[in-house]
Structures are given as structure tokens and as C-alpha cells.
Amino acid sequence: TRSILKHCATADNVWNVRTAIEALASNFPDDPDIHSFLKHCATADKSDQYVRGAAIKALASNFKDDPDTHSILKNSATADNAWNVRCAAIKALASNFPDDPDTRSILKHCATADNVWNVRYAAIEANVRYAVIEALASNFPDDPDTHSILKERATTDNIWHVRDAAIQALASNFPDDPDTRSILKERATTDNQGDVRGAAIEALAKHFRN
Secondary structure, eight states, X not given: OHHHHHHHHHHOSSHHHHTTHHHHHHHOTTOHHHHHHHHHHHHHOTTOHHHHHHHHHHHHHHOTTSHHHXXXXXXXXXXXXXXXXXXXXXXXXXXXXXXXXXXXXXXXXXXXXXXXXXXXXXHHHHHHHHHHXXXXXXXXXXXXXXXHHHHHHHHHOSSHHHHHXXXXXXXXXXXXXXXXXXXXXXXXXXXSSHHHHHHHHHHHHHHOOO
């Protein structure tokens, strides 16, 4: 089984077959070859972004205590040129290293400054901001910067998915802030995207029924 998985992970010419690396990591975590192979795939497999993303997830799930894993995740979150790899690394950082100051810095940076995009890739890059919004709200609700970023994204982000996520995060984490209520009212009546207006209406009804 291990030999077949290794062969598929390295030699198959279809990317989703090569993501057999996740099965390798889950079932044979004590094999030193697999650990080295995952590191290589996460950092040096330039042929396919999905393989790098799978390797990132497998490293975070199975080898989080290896210092190299942390370094690879931080680098991939900011420097990989593929959105899905950055997303995978951002989520893995937030889930596995929430107390590391570098994680917080990277999440803040990605939430506000991830700008390697143009019009064609605007939606893809929005997924990066969307993932970061969720990660910030889940892992750092007490950080004042989180509150500021959520308010800014809820009102100014040009991608509706991000505004939607920020609205829900504001309502769940900062219901006692007067700004939250004002933002929800404003988004419920003026946002040009129906899903965002709907999210704001639901949040108003849930948190400010009186």
C-alpha cells in the first residue's frame, strides 16, 4: 500500500492523484521518507498548486511539532503565488499556531494587504481575505485590530463574500459595540448585494431584536 501511494504521489500525471500524499501522511506518519517528501512537495513542487496545498494540509495535520512545518506555513501564507496554497497555509497557521505573534501579524497583513491580483483573479483573491477574516474572528476576537479590520471589511471590501463574513463576525463577537449595530443597519438597507443585506438583516434580528 505504501509503495503504491508513494508512486501515485510522485509519478502520476494527474494532480488529484498526486494528492495521495495526504493518505501517506495520515497512515504512515512515522516514515521519515514521507515527512521529507511532504516538505519537498510543499516548497519545491512548482508543477502543481494543488499538490503544494495538499502537502501543506498534511504537514499541518501530522507534523505540527516540527519547526520546519511552522516555517513552511508562514512562508507559504505570504509568498506562494497560488491562492489555494496561501489559503491552506493561512488556515493551518490559525488552527495550529494561534498563540504565535507571527501568526497574528501574517493574518492581519493578509486581511488588509494581499494585493497580488487583477480583475480576472479578484474573486480568487477575495477567498484569501475571506479565510483570513474568519481566522481572525475565530482566533483573535480580543485583539483591537481584529475589531477594526472587521468593521473596515464589512463596509469597504469590494467582494461581497468578504463583507458577508465580516458582518457575521462583527455581530457574533462584538454585539455590544454601537458601531456594530450601525454597520448592520447600514448594510441591511444600502448594500448592493442581496446576500449581504440578508446577512445583516439576520444579524439584526438575532442580536438586536429589542
